[in-house]
Amino acid sequence: MRYAYWARTRIGRLLTVLLALLVYCLLLTVDGLRFFPQQIVDSSSLFTLWLRFGFSALAALLFLAVGTLVWLYARNRRVALFLFCFSCTMMITFAVETGAASNDSLLSVVGSISGVLSLSLFALLLLLFPKNYFSFGSSSHVVSGGELQSGQQYYSTLLLRGYVATLIFLSIIAELYSILRYLSPSQVPDWLDTVDSSYYVLALIGILITIIASYRRISSLRQRQQQRFFVSGVILAFVPLLLLTLLPLLLGFPEYSVDGQVTTITLGFLPLALGYTILRYQVLVFDMYIRRSVAWLIGSVGLVILGYGVFICGSLLFAHQPFAWVIFGLVAMGVLAPCVWILAKSITDRLFFTEMLHYQRLIEQPDALANETFDLNKASQLITLAAVNLFETQEVCLFVLDEDTGYYHPCPPLVEGENSHDEARCRLVQRLSQYTASAEAVQTGPSWITGNAVIVRPVASAPRPLLLSEAIRPDEELPRGLSRYLATTGPLDSRDPLLAPVRFQGKMIGMLVLGERGDHQQYAGPDFEALHLLFTRFSSVLQTACLYAQVNQHVTILDKLYSTNAVPIHDFETMDQAPMAYARIAADAVSCDASIWLYEEKEKRLRRFAFIGTGPRLVQQDVLTPSQEEDWLPWFYEGDSSQIWQGTSKGIPPCLPQASSFPFVWLPLNSGDQHLGLLILTYSRPHHFSREEQRVLGMFATQCVAALENVRMTLALRAAYERQKELDRLKDEFITTTSHELRTPLTAVQGYLELLASYHSTMEASMLDNFLAKASRGCEELALMVGNITDASRVQVDVKTMTLNVISLSESVQHVLEIIEAGARREQRTIQAAIPADLFVVADKIRLRQILLNLLSNALKYSPAGSDIEIAVDMNEEEVTLRVRDYGLGIPLAEQERLFERFVRLERDMNSPARGAGLGLYISKQLVEAMGGRIWVESTGMPDEGSTFIFTLQRSTAQKPALVS
Numbered sequence: 001m002r003y004a005y006w007a008r009t010r011i012g013r014l015l016t017v018l019l020a021l022l023v024y025c026l027l028l029t030v031d032g033l034r035f036f037p038q039q040i041v042d043s044s045s046l047f048t049l050w051l052r053f054g055f056s057a058l059a060a061l062l063f064l065a066v067g068t069l070v071w072l073y074a075r076n077r078r079v080a081l082f083l084f085c086f087s088c089t090m091m092i093t094f095a096v097e098t099g100a101a102s103n104d105s106l107l108s109v110v111g112s113i114s115g116v117l118s119l120s121l122f123a124l125l126l127l128l129f130p131k132n133y134f135s136f137g138s139s140s141h142v143v144s145g146g147e148l149q150s151g152q153q154y155y156s157t158l159l160l161r162g163y164v165a166t167l168i169f170l171s172i173i174a175e176l177y178s179i180l181r182y183l184s185p186s187q188v189p190d191w192l193d194t195v196d197s198s199y200y201v202l203a204l205i206g207i208l209i210t211i212i213a214s215y216r217r218i219s220s221l222r223q224r225q226q227q228r229f230f231v232s233g234v235i236l237a238f239v240p241l242l243l244l245t246l247l248p249l250l251l252g253f254p255e256y257s258v259d260g261q262v263t264t265i266t267l268g269f270l271p272l273a274l275g276y277t278i279l280r281y282q283v284l285v286f287d288m289y290i291r292r293s294v295a296w297l298i299g300s301v302g303l304v305i306l307g308y309g310v311f312i313c314g315s316l317l318f319a320h321q322p323f324a325w326v327i328f329g330l331v332a333m334g335v336l337a338p339c340v341w342i343l344a345k346s347i348t349d350r351l352f353f354t355e356m357l358h359y360q361r362l363i364e365q366p367d368a369l370a371n372e373t374f375d376l377n378k379a380s381q382l383i384t385l386a387a388v389n390l391f392e393t394q395e396v397c398l399f400v401l402d403e404d405t406g407y408y409h410p411c412p413p414l415v416e417g418e419n420s421h422d423e424a425r426c427r428l429v430q431r432l433s434q435y436t437a438s439a440e441a442v443q444t445g446p447s448w449i450t451g452n453a454v455i456v457r458p459v460a461s462a463p464r465p466l467l468l469s470e471a472i473r474p475d476e477e478l479p480r481g482l483s484r485y486l487a488t489t490g491p492l493d494s495r496d497p498l499l500a501p502v503r504f505q506g507k508m509i510g511m512l513v514l515g516e517r518g519d520h521q522q523y524a525g526p527d528f529e530a531l532h533l534l535f536t537r538f539s540s541v542l543q544t545a546c547l548y549a550q551v552n553q554h555v556t557i558l559d560k561l562y563s564t565n566a567v568p569i570h571d572f573e574t575m576d577q578a579p580m581a582y583a584r585i586a587a588d589a590v591s592c593d594a595s596i597w598l599y600e601e602k603e604k605r606l607r608r609f610a611f612i613g614t615g616p617r618l619v620q621q622d623v624l625t626p627s628q629e630e631d632w633l634p635w636f637y638e639g640d641s642s643q644i645w646q647g648t649s650k651g652i653p654p655c656l657p658q659a660s661s662f663p664f665v666w667l668p669l670n671s672g673d674q675h676l677g678l679l680i681l682t683y684s685r686p687h688h689f690s691r692e693e694q695r696v697l698g699m700f701a702t703q704c705v706a707a708l709e710n711v712r713m714t715l716a717l718r719a720a721y722e723r724q725k726e727l728d729r730l731k732d733e734f735i736t737t738t739s740h741e742l743r744t745p746l747t748a749v750q751g752y753l754e755l756l757a758s759y760h761s762t763m764e765a766s767m768l769d770n771f772l773a774k775a776s777r778g779c780e781e782l783a784l785m786v787g788n789i790t791d792a793s794r795v796q797v798d799v800k801t802m803t804l805n806v807i808s809l810s811e812s813v814q815h816v817l818e819i820i821e822a823g824a825r826r827e828q829r830t831i832q833a834a835i836p837a838d839l840f841v842v843a844d845k846i847r848l849r850q851i852l853l854n855l856l857s858n859a860l861k862y863s864p865a866g867s868d869i870e871i872a873v874d875m876n877e878e879e880v881t882l883r884v885r886d887y888g889l890g891i892p893l894a895e896q897e898r899l900f901e902r903f904v905r906l907e908r909d910m911n912s913p914a915r916g917a918g919l920g921l922y923i924s925k926q927l928v929e930a931m932g933g934r935i936w937v938e939s940t941g942m943p944d945e946g947s948t949f950i951f952t953l954q955r956s957t958a959q960k961p962a963l964v965s
């Protein structure tokens with residue numbers, strides 16, 4: 001499929017190549033047929049003939065191959081066309097060479113015409129490459145530098161056109177001359193010979209001048225490099241011919257002159273050098289591979305020349321001593337061959353690849369060493385600056401991997417805004433953003449790139465840096481075959497950014513994005529090599545800085561988490577405040593949302609007590625019911641989208657209703673086997689939990705457990721202490737009021753007794769009775785009060801020895817009503833009691849009467865004289881509820897609970913005539929509960945609405961008194 005796509009896009013070029021190949025085959029066939037003799041000759045001369053033929057065919061093929069390569073792939077189509085034509089003419093020249101050499105007139109004409117043509121094509125090619133002289137004419141290159149400059153350009157263009165026209169004209173004549181010379185030598189006029197020679201002279205001079213002029217005019221390092229490569233290639237192609245064939249002839253040693261057929265083998269370097277020069281900045285393989293192969297080539301040529309030189313010297317010096325000759329040869333080769341090999345390598349580097357040396361010098365500047373730093377931003381700046389220097393571009397942006405999120409973020413961070421110096425970088429990131437935008441990036445940072453982004457994955461897996469256009473290419477358009485190593489997308493887009501992975505020990509830790517090169521050329525092999533050098537030099541600096549930043553971050557998190565020690569536990573007034581404080585610490589330390597849940601043992605569920613943050617909640621409702629053991633294990637969930645992260649646990653705690661789309665941490669707060677609660681951290685950005693972080697968070701959870709227990713104990717202690725204080729206060733109050741309360745009836749009794757002692761003889765009988773009755777009532781009152789006081793201290797002991805029987809409720813109520821009847825009548829009250837006679841309860845008879853007496857005497861005491869008192873009952877199968885209602889001042893809601901505690905009296909009753917010790921209700925409550933019931937009060941607290949004291953007792957349906965417990 002991909003090959004078909006490739007072929008479709010290049011169908012025209014392929015057809016041309018096919019045609020050239022056909023011509024090649026045809027010419028070779030004709031050449032072979034004409035060249036090889038019909039009669040059988042001896043095998044050695046046949047071998048020589050084949051050698052000559054083979055060499056020509058190979059040279060022709062080499063030209064054709066290079067021409068084809070350039071024709072198929074070169075971006076500069078005009079250069080490609082000229083080189084292809086030049087290669088074709090050279091191919092024809094070589095293809096017919098053997099035939100022409102054996103004086104076959106037709107082949108000689110063909111060879112001669114193509115030779116003439118190839119020279120002019122070569123001269124024209126040099127006018128286009130590496131410097132394009134024809135672009136002078138185009139308006140875009142006319143620099144506004146005054147009339148003088150444009151005048152000069154005008155003359156240059158004129159001269160150039162004149163040169164080209166003359167060259168073409170002369171070449172046509174030279175071709176005519178070749179045809180005439182071979183087809184009818186007798187008719188060739190002499191002047192044609194002169195024109196032919198002048199054509200060659202003009203073409204050669206033109207070529208030389210163009211090369212020199214180009215070299216002088218070239219401003220960019222790249223063009224100079226291309227020129228140097230090309231010239232060196234040409235020299236290398238001709239050196240063996242000059243040194244091995246021509247030089248011995250010139251020096252008068254024709255016997256040592258190597259056959260031209262052999263020494264022109266290196267002519268094959270000419271197309272290679274030419275092709276490589278044109279394609280060099282389209283070649284997308286590391287420059288070092290090319291350098292290595294060129295070094296090998298040069299080394300091999302050098303060794304051959306050396307070997308031949310040694311051979312000649314040996315023959316001259318030791319002509320008649322074959323043994324010495326061999327020794328000399330071996331020693332000379334042994335000493336000189338390594339030198340030649342090393343020399344070849346250094347010549348290759350210095351002559352052909354000075355660009356690389358230049359890069360090396362820039363990268364290894366000594367001040368870079370002084371600037372090495374642990375600071376991530378500065379380390380990134382170091383790399384960015386080095387890249388700026390190397391490629392003379394301002395558009396350099398280094399993205400560094402953030403281990404926490406798996407995202408790549410620009411480092412140093414981008415400074416956006418009007419006065420920003422970062423404009424070039426912002427522009428570059430903007431260009432990338434259309435391929436990298438992701439919803440999650442909004443939470444991490446607008447220019448952050450996810451590790452899964454379209455452009456990052458191919459960059460991470462490619463063996464070399466990729467151009468943006470390559471990284472975003474869909475699979476079916478991926479280049480195949482040779483196209484993988486040649487940038488063939490045309491027209492030339494120098495703005496295509498380069499994306500280079502920064503690796504440390506095989507792991508990608510960053511991505512360097514380079515915008516347009518300073519010289520507006522496209523990135524290619526030499527740049528890859530330069531980047532390789534750059535990363536070899538600086539990736540360890542970046543890695544160290546990354547690790548340092550990571551450690552710093554962990555230290556900050558640890559610092560914040562351990563600030564829990566500073567939380568003022570003693571200031572908490574309720575249990576809810578502790579989760580809030582710890583959730584806040586966690587959220588602040590880890591920069592996420594945090595919630596703390598406390599476990600309610602009775603209901604067996606977790607209730608949310610604190611949530612800090614604005615992000616989405618893992619659980620919407622405030623209650624969670626953990627059901628399985630796994631719910632009480634820690635979970636670190638990295639979200640569904642985290643495909644690049646390894647070791648991700650895909651599971652979630654079973655009690656969660658659904659899987660989460662964002663990462664979260666689930667940390668149960670357990671103290672031994674006891675479950676205290678749960679800490680949940682939720683991240684609205686992608687997050688990767690390192691082992692270290694998991695450990696730190698686990699430790700924080702343990703600390704939370706200790707803290708929560710501390711708070712719980714502190715609060716319990718404080719409550720106990722408060723209660724104790726309150727009891728002390730009440731006791732003091734009790735002593736004061738009781739002594740006062742006891743004194744009142746005592747004083748009355750004492751008074752009456754004194755009166756009786758003084759006046760009993762003179763006193764009327766009725767008065768005497770009255771005084772005695774009053775004294776006796778005072779004593780009764782004293783007895784009740786003292787009884788209550790002793791009861792209060794005894795009641796807890798008594799309840800254990802209580803005897804519960806089935807008793808009639810109406811009887812008990814009746815009994816108590818009789819006791820208070822006199823008082824009620826005195827105050828003109830009506831006591832309504834509606835109690836079924838067949839209602840039986842399980843109770844202690846005496847104690848039930850005591851309870852009823854307490855409640856009814858309170859109703860009498862705390863309601864105005866004349867107001868009614870009601871006694872009512874409700875019942876169901878199990879319980880009987882008895883209500884004592886009065887229409888007094890009522891009891892405020894806030895006080896209702898407290899009334900049943902020891903010594904508690906309402907403030908308003910402390911100084912009222914109603915006497916009491918605050919023990920009646922306390923005793924009643926103890927007794928009711930001992931009998932298995934409950935007691936409480938209902939009151940609106942509004943005056944005149946009164947209050948209802950209610951208590952329940954177990955109902956008994958059996959009439960016979962029976963011992964219950």
Ligand code: ADP
Nearest residue numbers: 858859862905906909916917918919920921922
């Ligand atoms: P005492 O009545 O001896 O003070 P109690 O324990 O019986 O002790 O009652 C405690 C307090 O409750 C009383 O001092 C009174 O302030 C309040 N109280 C009790 N019963 C009533 C009632 N029926 N109406 C209003 N206040 C009451």
